[in-house]
Amino acid sequence: MSESIHINNYIPIPPIFYPEGSDKPFCNCKVCGKELMESGEPYLIEKAYGQDLEKEKRQVIFEFVYCFDCVQEVHETLSVESRVKIAEYMKQNTNLEQRDAELKKHELFDVDIWLHNCVVKNQSIDEVKEFQIYALCQGGDLLFHQAPYMICGDAVDEIAGLLSNKSLDILNDLMTDLIDLPPEFSELFKTRHPILI
Numbered sequence: 001m002s003e004s005i006h007i008n009n010y011i012p013i014p015p016i017f018y019p020e021g022s023d024k025p026f027c028n029c030k031v032c033g034k035e036l037m038e039s040g041e042p043y044l045i046e047k048a049y050g051q052d053l054e055k056e057k058r059q060v061i062f063e064f065v066y067c068f069d070c071v072q073e074v075h076e077t078l079s080v081e082s083r084v085k086i087a088e089y090m091k092q093n094t095n096l097e098q099r100d101a102e103l104k105k106h107e108l109f110d111v112d113i114w115l116h117n118c119v120v121k122n123q124s125i126d127e128v129k130e131f132q133i134y135a136l137c138q139g140g141d142l143l144f145h146q147a148p149y150m151i152c153g154d155a156v157d158e159i160a161g162l163l164s165n166k167s168l169d170i171l172n173d174l175m176t177d178l179i180d181l182p183p184e185f186s187e188l189f190k191t192r193h194p195i196l197i
């Protein structure tokens, strides 16, 4: 799956998808180390946030970037049962294709709009305690192709609940590079892991 893909709508990767504390996008796959900027290969960014709504403080819990080969490899190591359940859940609870078509029809190529409501539960990013965001990128560009999207903590919990223990172990093993968390967020870290959807 190493060839580039062609999506007509893209923008330079916005800072919310940069590595935390950096002023530049990710440049290597976090799993295999492959270079991402020059290769033209598509890749996926996943970031998890916790936030204190009263203090309006937001904190990254973890962040990942995976090349498509690694996405595929991780998917293949998950149990078939887990994969089928997640696919069914997403089919029943989201409408990413229709949303994509609507946003494009109105030429709304603004990441804030695409991330504003959970694609499963429709909760606003300003009212959830936890959320995970996903982007499909290629070189220095973010591609508008169903992604980017946001999934709130409640939906992440439901999806994680569909995974077998073995699949959860595999995903937890990916958690090699966590952000240093202040104590108020450290509880979250114990239950959070990439779900790669």
Ligand SMILES: [Zn+2]
Residues within 6 Å of the ligand: 029, 030, 031, 032, 033, 034, 066, 067, 068, 069, 070
């Ligand atoms: Zn990789």
